[in-house]
Amino acid sequence: MKIFFSRKKLILCTFLLLVTLGASTRSFAQNETPSVKNQIENLISQNSDANQPASQPSLPVEMAILAGLALLPFAIMLLTSYLKMVIVLSLMRNAIGVQNSPPNQALTGIALIMAIYVMYPTGVAMYNASEQFITEAAPEKLFSQNTALYLMGILDRAKGPMKLFLEKNSSAKHIQLFYRLAEKSITGTSGANLKPTDFIIIVPAFITSQLKTAFEIGVLIYLPFFVIDLVTSNILLAMGMMMLSPLTIALPLKLLLIVMVDGWTLVIDGIVKTFR
Numbered sequence: 001m002k003i004f005f006s007r008k009k010l011i012l013c014t015f016l017l018l019v020t021l022g023a024s025t026r027s028f029a030q031n032e033t034p035s036v037k038n039q040i041e042n043l044i045s046q047n048s049d050a051n052q053p054a055s056q057p058s059l060p061v062e063m064a065i066l067a068g069l070a071l072l073p074f075a076i077m078l079l080t081s082y083l084k085m086v087i088v089l090s091l092m093r094n095a096i097g098v099q100n101s102p103p104n105q106a107l108t109g110i111a112l113i114m115a116i117y118v119m120y121p122t123g124v125a126m127y128n129a130s131e132q133f134i135t136e137a138a139p140e141k142l143f144s145q146n147t148a149l150y151l152m153g154i155l156d157r158a159k160g161p162m163k164l165f166l167e168k169n170s171s172a173k174h175i176q177l178f179y180r181l182a183e184k185s186i187t188g189t190s191g192a193n194l195k196p197t198d199f200i201i202i203v204p205a206f207i208t209s210q211l212k213t214a215f216e217i218g219v220l221i222y223l224p225f226f227v228i229d230l231v232t233s234n235i236l237l238a239m240g241m242m243m244l245s246p247l248t249i250a251l252p253l254k255l256l257l258i259v260m261v262d263g264w265t266l267v268i269d270g271i272v273k274t275f276r
Helices: 002-022 027-031 035-047 059-078 082-096 102-135 145-166 170-184 186-194 201-238 245-261 263-273
Strands: none
Touching: 002 082, 059 082, 082 102, 082 201, 082 245, 082 263, 102 145, 102 263, 145 201, 170 201, 201 263, 245 263
């Protein structure tokens, strides 16, 4: 029974995290103002047919849901630990010299599983922050006129832990950079109310910070394999075996090194420890 509830909570946390990430791009347009909820209410009321059954969703609701589902893969890739994971693992595969082992599908799956592992505490915090609203305000049917408002309510309550994760894993230098750029490009009331902790600032700062850290780790991964390639090439050249490809000798040595130090586990452990 405990295992069943644990799995149920894990599924709910994962679903909540994916829904929140899929709709997080709304912050770029609204800059965290409460007027979006009113706009959705007005849009629904204007486009709803008086003779339409209450259980049937209106066109704006369907468009909002489809747009959120379309943006969901991009949000998963860019606003979680997946970005750093897949870049570092790809760089390690290229450094070893085996282009198709592990294959792209396996590499993507490994990065996705590890991203879920890293994001699990954030997902639990998001679920706990919105658990009461999820249970009390759930619409009778999934696709109805209240679905968009229901999702917006979940986002308003669950965005805190997600913002904290993005902010903690973003470089302060990058946050200040995008804050200065936003001050120059955003004018009016939105520019005056702009803060470094707004989603429009920390989201690009998080992405660039993850890219920077991923390539820093990639440099450290490449160094030992570069030394193996260099030493192998020089030895073959000194022995006069210029017709023999250095990769033929270097690849088994690289694989031996990976096996001896448990390289994949070591790299994944290092990536996970970079998240706060």
